[in-house]
Amino acid sequence: MLLSARGIGKHYGPVEVLRDVSLSVRAGEIRALCGENGAGKSTLVKIITGNQPADSGEITIDGVVATIRSPADAQKLGIALVSQELSLAPNLSVLDNIWLGNETVPLWHRRRALAERARAALDEVGLEGLRLDRQVGTLGIGRQQLVEVARMLTRDARILILDEPTATLSDVEIAHVFEALRRLRARGHAIIYITHRLGEVFEVCDSVSVLRNGALVGDAATGAIDRAGLISAMLGRELGELYPPPRAAPADGRPALSVRALAVPDMVHGIDFSARAGSLTCLAGQIGSGVTEALRALCGLNEAATGEFTIGGRRVPLRSVGRARAAGVRFISENRAGEGIFLRLTIAENLLCGQLRRFSRGGLLRRRAMRTIAGELAAAVAVRPARLDVVAADLSGGNQQKLAFGRIIDGAMPGVLLMNEPTRGVDVGARAEIYRLVRRFCDEGWCVVMASSDLEEVMGLADEVITLYRGRVVRQVGRAAVTMHGLLADITQQQAA
C-alpha cells in the first residue's frame, strides 16, 4: 500500500466527525471516496493533507508511519490536494501559481527552467493554448481547476487527492481531467477521488470507499458494486425516485416568458427562447456556452446585456435587478455562499431578510409575526423549524440551498424563477429534496428556468430542454424527444462517441 490511514478519529468540540476510519490506496489505483455532505470526507482529507490534526489513528506511507503536521509535511511526503476551494492566487500569473508554495523552488531562481516544466504540465492537462503570463483570476473556474491539476503534476506527487474536481467543470473539461488522471494512474500514482457524481465513480475509479456519519460503511472494487448499492451505502437507506415525476398534464400553452435576441458581449450572441408557466425549462450547455451568463442577464445582473425580455407580454428592462424583481423574476445563484444566502445570519434571518417590509409597522419590526412566517417558510422548504436560530454557515450545502429557495417565497404571485446550477455541491440525498422543491414551484404556477451542466440532471428533471453552444441556441426540445446522446452532441457540437 502506498498510503494507508488506519483508525482515524476526530472530534470538533463535542461532535465526533470521524470514528475509526481506515482508507488505503495502492500505487496505480484511483479510489473514489463517497458520502453525503457531512459524512466526514473533507475532514479525512484535511487530516491526510496536514490541514487538521487527527485525534487518533495513524497514517503510513510505503509502510512507514508518517507524521503530517502541516501542508508542507504532506507535500514532502508526496501528497498533493486539489481542493474544491481552489488554492490559486488570483493576482498572480499561471506560471507563478504553478510554482506557488512548491518546496523545491529555490529562494532565488531562474524562471526559464520553471517555465518549461510548467508548460509541459499544462500541455498534459489539455491547456496547450494557455499563456504562462496570463493572470489566473481572469480564467474561468474550469480552467483554473486544470491549472491546479497541472500544479500537482509539477510537484511529482505520488498521492493525489482530488476533492470534487469536476463539480464546476464542463464535459469537455471533465474529459481532460479524466485523461490526465488515467495517465497519472498508468505512471503509478495513487489517487483519491472525491465526487458527488456517481457516474464518475464507475467511469474512472478502480475502487470506492463510502463514509456515512463519520464512519466507513463500504469498501469495494467498483466492479463488485452497482449504482443502487453505492447509493444505499451512502444514504443508509434506499433512495426513492431521485427525480420527481413530471407534471401529468402538459402546462397550458401560453408562454409566460419570452426572450428575443438576448446578447452579452463575448458570451451570449443573440439567443431566443420561450418558457411556459408551470413547467421546468432547462438551459443545457458546457461552461462557456453562455447558459449561466444568459440567466444572469435576465435577472438584471449583467450591465452590458441587450435584447428583449417579456413576461406575460410585458417588457422587462434588462440591466436592473430592481426592475427584474418588480416584474416577478427571482434568482437562485450558482454562487451560494456569495450570492445565495448570508452565511453569518441565522436560518430565520436568511428567510426573511428580503421581505422585511411585510413585517414592519412605522419602521419597526413585528417580531412575533416574523417568527411565525419564518417557521412557515422553513417548513415549506423542508428545513426543520426547530433550527430557525442556527447560523447558515453550519448547514450542509443542501440545506443552504433550501434556504435560498425559501427566500424567494415572499407572498408575491407565482412569477419566474431562474436558477443556475441549483444542485452544485449538494449530495444525492439532498438533491432529491431540491428536485421535489423545484417541481413544487412549477406546480404552484411558477415558470422555472434552470441552467445546468449536469446532463443527467437535465434528462431527469426538465420538461423542455434548450441546448446552447458558444452563446447560441442549438435546439429547443420537449422532454419526450430528449436523449443523452442528442444532448451531448448538441452541447459539444461533436459526434458523441
Added chain:
Amino acid sequence: MMALCRNAFARDLRPYTLLGIVIVIVGVIDHGTGFFFRGATLFSIMQIFATYGLVSLAVGLSLLVREFDISVAGMVSLAGAVAVLAGARDPWLGVGLALLVGLVGGAAQGLIITRLGLGSVGVTLGGLLSFQGLTYVLTGNQSISFDHVELALALNAPIGVVLSVRSMIVIAAFVLAAVVMQFSRVGRDILATGGDRRASTMAGVNTGGIVFGVFAASGLLCALSGVVLSYGLAAASPAALSDVLAPAAAGAIIGGVSVVGGRGRPAGIAAGVLVLCVLRSGLNAAGASADMLDIATGLVLLLIAVLDAPELARRLTEWRLHRRGA
C-alpha cells in the same frame, strides 16, 4: 490613442504616468522662472524623498499582504531617539541599537498578529502608541541634540548635484526591495499572500511566516528611516514625523499598491512618493502654503480611487454601448 491612455493609467504604469503629469504641471506653473529645474530644487526633492521613502515602502509592504502597519510614525521617532541617545559616543552603536529596536518591535507586532490571529490595524495602533510613549519617556519629552554635527553634514552633502548619502541609502533600500520582490520566491509569496491568503496557505505557502516577516521588515525600514533622519538633522524629537502615516500611505497608494492586497511594486512606490515630493516642491516654489499640499495630495488620491472604481468602469461600458446605439 484611447488604448494608450488606458494603458498609461493601468495600475502598473500609473505611478510613472502621474509622476510625468505632476512634473509637467509643476513645470508649467513654474514657467520660465527656471526655479523648478534647478539642481538645488531636484536636490531638495530627493531629500524629501529620503525622509518619506522608507516609511512609504514599509506601509506599502504591509498593504501588499493585505495588512496595514499604522505604527510606522511611532517607530521612526523611537528609533531616531534610540540612535541619538545610544550613538552619543559611537554613532555606529546607535545605528545598530536603533535597527535592533525596529526589528524587534516589528517582529513583536508580527508575532501578535499571526499567532493570535488579530487584525493588524488594532495591533499596530497599539504599537504606535507604545512606541510614541517610549520615545517620550526616553527623550524626557523634549528635543535632544546629537553632537556629531559633522555626520549630519556628511549625510546631507550633495553628491552629483541631486543625491546625498541620505537619499542614496533610501534608494539602495528600494533597489533591494525591488530585487527581492521581482526575483525571489519570497516576493511571489508576498503577492500571493496578499491576493488570497487562504488559497496561498493551501498551496503550501507559509503565509504566517510571510506576514510576520513583512512586519519585521516594516519595523526595520522605519528604524532605518528614523536613524537617517535624526542623524541627518543632528537631533531627535519625540514629535518628529508624527504625521508621516498619511503621506506614507498616500505615496504607496499613488504608487500602485492595492489597498486590498496582492498588487504593487517597490519601483511604483518610489514613483508614488516622488509624485508627492514634486508636488510639495513645486507648490513651495509657487509660494503656496503647506495646506495646499494636503489638498493637492487629497485630489490625487481621489483621482486614483475614482480610476479604480468598478462603478466607473460599468458606467463607461454603458455609455459606450449607448453611443453604439445598442
